[in-house]
Amino acid sequence: MDEQLRVGLVGAGPWATSVHAPGIADHPGTRLAAVWARREEAAAELAEVHGATAVRTPEELLDAVDAVAFAVPPEVQAGIAVAAAERGRHLILEKPIAASVEDAERLADAVRANGVASLVVLTKRYAPETREQLEQLDRVGGWVGGSARWLNGGLLSGPYSKSPWRHERGPLDDVGPHAFDLLDAALGTITDVVAADRSEHDVWQVVFRHEGGATSVATMTMSLPLNPGIAEVVVYGEHGHRVLADRGTTAQQAFTNLLDDFVAMVDSGTTEHPLDVRRGLHLQRVIDLARRKCEG
Numbered sequence: 001m002d003e004q005l006r007v008g009l010v011g012a013g014p015w016a017t018s019v020h021a022p023g024i025a026d027h028p029g030t031r032l033a034a035v036w037a038r039r040e041e042a043a044a045e046l047a048e049v050h051g052a053t054a055v056r057t058p059e060e061l062l063d064a065v066d067a068v069a070f071a072v073p074p075e076v077q078a079g080i081a082v083a084a085a086e087r088g089r090h091l092i093l094e095k096p097i098a099a100s101v102e103d104a105e106r107l108a109d110a111v112r113a114n115g116v117a118s119l120v121v122l123t124k125r126y127a128p129e130t131r132e133q134l135e136q137l138d139r140v141g142g143w144v145g146g147s148a149r150w151l152n153g154g155l156l157s158g159p160y161s162k163s164p165w166r167h168e169r170g171p172l173d174d175v176g177p178h179a180f181d182l183l184d185a186a187l188g189t190i191t192d193v194v195a196a197d198r199s200e201h202d203v204w205q206v207v208f209r210h211e212g213g214a215t216s217v218a219t220m221t222m223s224l225p226l227n228p229g230i231a232e233v234v235v236y237g238e239h240g241h242r243v244l245a246d247r248g249t250t251a252q253q254a255f256t257n258l259l260d261d262f263v264a265m266v267d268s269g270t271t272e273h274p275l276d277v278r279r280g281l282h283l284q285r286v287i288d289l290a291r292r293k294c295e296g
Contacts, residue, residue, distance in 0.1 A: 004028075004029060004030055004031040005029055005030045005031070005066050005067055005090075005262075005263060005266055006030075006031055006033040006034075006064065006065045006066045006067070007024045007030050007031065007032055007033060007065060007066070007067045007068070007069055007092075008033055008034040008035070008036065008055075008061040008062070008064060008065035008067070008068045008069070008089075009021055009024065009032060009034070009035045009036075009046075009052075009068075009069050009070075009071065010036055010037070010058065010061065010068060010069070010070045010071065010072055010076075010077070010080055011037055011070060011071030011072040012035060012037035012039065012042035012043045012045070012046045012071075013037075013042070013071060013072075013163075014159035014160060015071045015094075015159075015160075016037075016046065016071035017046055018159075018251075018252070019071075019251050019252055019255050020069050020071045020092075020255070021035070021046055021049070021050050021052075022050070022252070023252060023255040023256055023259060024050075024069060024259065025050040025051070025052075026256075027256060027259045027260075027263070029259065029260075029263035029267075030067075030259055030262075030263060032047075032050045032051070032052040033052055033053065033064055033065050034047070034052055034053045034054075034055050034060075034061045034064045034065055035047040035052050035053070035054050035055070035061075036054070036055050036056075036057065036058055036060070036061045037072075038076075040054070040056065043055075058080045058083070059083075062083065062084055062087050062089060065089060066089065066090065066266070067089055067090035067091065067092065067117075067262075067266065068080070068081070068084045068089050068090070068091055068092070069091075069092035070091075070092065070093055070094050071094060072094070073099075073163075073164075073165035074094070074096050074097065074098050074099045074103075074165065074173070075098070075099035075103075075165070077093065077094060077097065077098065078097065078098035078099065078103040078104070078106070078107050079103075081093060081097075081107050081110075082106055082107050082110045085107070085110035085111050085113075085114045085116050085118075086110055086114055088114055088115075088116060089116065090116045090117040090118065090262070090265075090266050091111065091116060091117070091118040091119075091277070092118075092119055092121065092258070092262060093107075093118060093119070093120045093121065093277065093280055094120075094121050095120055095121060095122060095177035095178070095280065095283065096173050096176075096177055096280065096283065096284050096287060097120060097277065097280035097281065097283075097284060098280075098284060099169075100284075100288070101281075101284050101285055101288045104280065104281045104284035104285075105281060107277060107280075107281075108277045108278060108280070108281045111271075111276075111277045112271075112277075115271055116271065117262065117265040117266050117270065117271050117273075117276075118271070118273075118276045118277040118280075119258055119261060119262050119265075119273060119275055119276060120275050120276070120277065120279055120280040120283075121255070121258065122177065122178060122181050122275055122279070123178070123251050123254045123255070124178060124182065124231075124246075124254065125181065125182075125185070125254075125274075125275055126254040126255070126257040126258045126261075126275075127246075127247070127249035127253070127254050127257070128247075128249065128257070129245060129246070129247040129249060130182075130244060130249075133242070133244050133245065134185050134186060134244075136242075137186050137235060137242060140239050141237075142237040142238040142239055143186065143187055143214055143235045143236065143237035144213070144214050144215075144236065144237045144238070145187070145214055145215050145216055145235070145236055145237070146183055146186060146187050146214070146216040146233065146234055146235035146236065147216060147217050147218070147219070147233070147234050148179035148180075148182060148183050148216070148217075148218040148219070148220075148232065148233045148234075149218075149219050149220075149230050149231070149232045150171065150175040150176075150178065150179045150218070150219070150220045150221075150229075150230070150231050150232075151219070151220070151221050151224055151226055151229055151230040151231075152175075152221070152222055152224070152226055152229025152230070152231075153222065153223065153224055153225045153226055153227065153229065154166070154174070154175075154222040154229070155167060155170075155202075155222040155223050156222075156223060156224075156225055157225075166222070170198075170202060170204070170222065171202070171204055171220040171221055171222045171223075172198075172204055172206075172220065172287055172290060172291060173287055174222065175220050175222065175231075176204070176206075176218070176220060176283075176286075176287055176290070177280075177283045177287070178231070179218045179220060179233070180206075180208075180218060180283055180286050180287070181279070181283060182233045182244065183208060183210075183216045183218060183233065184210070184282075184283075184286075186233065186235050186244070187210045187212075187214040187216055187235060188210040188211040188212040188214055189210060189211040189282075190208045190209070190210055190211075190282075190286050191209055191210060191211050192208070192209040192289075193206060193207070193208060193209075193286065193289045193290045193293045194207040194208065194209055194215070195207040195293065196290040196291070196293040196294040197294060198294050201221070201223065201224075202221055202222070202223040203219065203220070203221040203223075203224075204218070204219070204220045204221065204290075204294075205217060205218070205219055206218045206220075206290045206293075208286075214237075216235075231246070232244070261273065
């Protein structure tokens with residue numbers, strides 16, 4: 001781009017501080033222009049570190065930017081993101097993109113109606129090794145099933161352990177989008193939740209049916225003292241089995257790759273991407289179906 005994209009950041013918590021703000025500030029195609037958070041002192045501190053302006057309201061932020069990145073709970077993100085899209089601001093969205101399917105649909109409609117670019121921060125999908133391995137799986141074909149294990153102690157200790165929305169909504173909404181997205185990408189579109197269960201130890205088991213006939217299961221918890229945690233996806237079929245290997249791409253590096261795609265989309269006028277708001281809406285529907293299956 002001839003000029004850097006002015007990006008506003010909504011949120012000033014641990015994820016915003018460690019990934020979003022430095023990533024946006026350091027990328028050659030973007031400039032961190034403004035920060036808003038419900039805690040004004042946190043917004044001011046983060047903005048000062050990166051040469052941005054702390055603003056008092058989301059509306060003030062929208063006046064000062066070309067795009068908005070979010071690092072806030074889903075119920076906060078959805079409303080501001082709709083307003084941003086209606087103002088023609090491009091969007092970098094956290095997962096899940098909303099707190100309900102209805103809110104996610106409104107957001108997707110606003111993005112489409114206003115012709116803005118959008119990307120969802122499904123971190124592992126921006127790692128080069130993940131892209132390469134998914135392409136290989138697609139070329140080989142013949143996969144009939146798989147599994148994902150996302151097991152950690154994120155709700156017990158660490159930077160996100162005091163997050164109210166994570167405690168309220170649990171691993172289904174927090175790590176679920178990552179697991180479901182990778183299973184979907186590897187085995188075909190998830191078309192149904194066959195079964196879902198949440199144990200007394202807050203371990204979720206969700207069984208999926210995929211387009212083309214494959215089945216898979218996701219096992220998730222954020223309440224076990226595992227260090228390091230486990231984040232693993234396996235598929236199997238007529239050509240044996242494959243593990244989606246992690247080659248060490250950090251969240252910060254993945255976010256930089258996301259910004260590469262995002263800047264290119266805005267520069268070219270492209271509004272479609274495999275990980276745009278439509279992906280977020282699909283995953284929101286999967287989350288909703290799994291929760292209803294468990295409760296019903």
